[in-house]
Amino acid sequence: MSKEKFPTTPAIRALKSHDAVFLLRSYRYVDRGGTRASAQELGVDEHIVIKTLVMEDEHGRPLIILMHGDREISTKSLARNLGVKAVIPCDPKEAARHTGYKVGGTSPFGTRKPLPIYVEETILSLPRMLINAGHRGILAERAPAELVRILGPTPVHVAIER
Numbered sequence: 579m580s581k582e583k584f585p586t587t588p589a590i591r592a593l594k595s596h597d598a599v600f601l602l603r604s605y606r607y608v609d610r611g612g613t614r615a616s617a618q619e620l621g622v623d624e625h626i627v628i629k630t631l632v633m634e635d636e637h638g639r640p641l642i643i644l645m646h647g648d649r650e651i652s653t654k655s656l657a658r659n660l661g662v663k664a665v666i667p668c669d670p671k672e673a674a675r676h677t678g679y680k681v682g683g684t685s686p687f688g689t690r691k692p693l694p695i696y697v698e699e700t701i702l703s704l705p706r707m708l709i710n711a712g713h714r715g716i717l718a719e720r721a722p723a724e725l726v727r728i729l730g731p732t733p734v735h736v737a738i739e740r
Contacts, residue, residue, distance in 0.1 A: 584602050584604070584711075584713075584716055585713050585716070587685070587688065587711060587712030587713050587716075588678060588685075588687070588688030588689075588690075588712055589679075589685035589686075589687040589688040589710070589711050589712030589713075589718070590602070590687075590688075590711055590712060590718075591688060592687040592688035592728070593687055593688075593711075593718065593728070596727070596728045598720065598724050598727075598728060599720060599721070599724060600718040600719060600720040600724065601718070601719040601720070602711055602716055602717070602718055602719075603620055603708060603716070603717045603718075603719055604715055604716055604717075605619040605620050605715055605716075605717070606619055606715065607682065607714040607715035609682070612629075612647070613627040613628075613629055613647025613648070614647065614648075616647075616708075616717060617647060620708070620717070622708065623648075624646075624647040624648040625646050625647065625648050625649075625704075626646075626647075626704055626706060626707050626708060627646075627647035627707075627708045627709075627717065628644050628645065628646065628647065628701060628707050628708065628709040629644065629645045629646075629647055630642060630644055630684045630685055630686050630709065630710050631643050631644075631645060631651065631667065631684075632667070632668040632672075632673035632676060632677060632684060632693075633651075633653070633656070633665050633666060633667055633668055634665070634666060634667075634668045634672070635657070635660065635662040635663075635664065635665055636662060636663045636664045636665075637662075640668055640672070640673075640676045640693055641660075641665075641693055641694045641695070641696060642677075642686050642689075642693050642694070642695045642696065643656065643695075643696045643697075643698075643734075643736070644686060644695070644696070644697040644698060644701060644709070644725075644731065645698050645701075645736075645737060646698060646700070646701060646737060648739075648740065649698065649737040649738065649739060649740060650737070650738050650739075650740045651736050651737070651738070652736045652737070652738045653665045653666065655734075655735070655736040656696070656734065656736045659696075659734045659735075659736065660696075675690075676689070676690065676691060676693060677689045677690055677693070678690035679710075679712055680714065682714045683710055683712060683713045683714040683715075683716075684710055684712075685709065685710040685711055685712040685718075686709070686725075686729055686731070687711075687712065687728065687729070688712060694732070695729050695730075695731040695732070696731055696732050696733075696734045696736075697725065697731040697732070697733055697734070698733075698734065698735070698736060698737045699733035699734060699735050700735075700737065701722055701725075702722045702725075702726065702733060703722075704722055705721070706719060706720065706721055706722075707719070707720065707721075707722055707725070709725070
């Protein structure tokens with residue numbers, strides 16, 4: 579039986595350096611397919627596939643927000659939570675510059691520079707979640723407790739149904 583080979587990404591190195599318990603899951607990456615495509619291919623509920631989104635406030639300060647795959651972010655609520663006037667998605671090139679990852683492969687682990695990380699609070703009550711492992715087509719499955727232990731994200735309630 580052949581063992582699947584995964585690229586070594588900064589996210590995977592960061593997880594291993596923290597002795598994280600995780601399982602890598604690969605899927606066929608579909609450009610602009612998002613969490614719907616990965617959930618469908620892996621046979622899981624899109625709700626447990628977590629998006630890593632790079633946003634910025636009105637001063638251009640970047641941040642990461644983690645959201646359920648089947649939900650959107652209320653940027654107005656997020657801005658209120660952060661005490662800023664506005665929060666908008668980061669330009670993909672700027673997001674890559676901040677994180678070191680291409681859009682579609684962005685992970686909150688092993689980012690190029692430390693960024694504030696926020697998480698939709700309902701993610702923390704999931705029994706398991708799948709989140710990008712730093713490369714398009716690879717998700718890391720783990721308990722949300724590992725996310726909290728390693729990253730210490732700030733919980734927020736900013737999800738809206740799409």
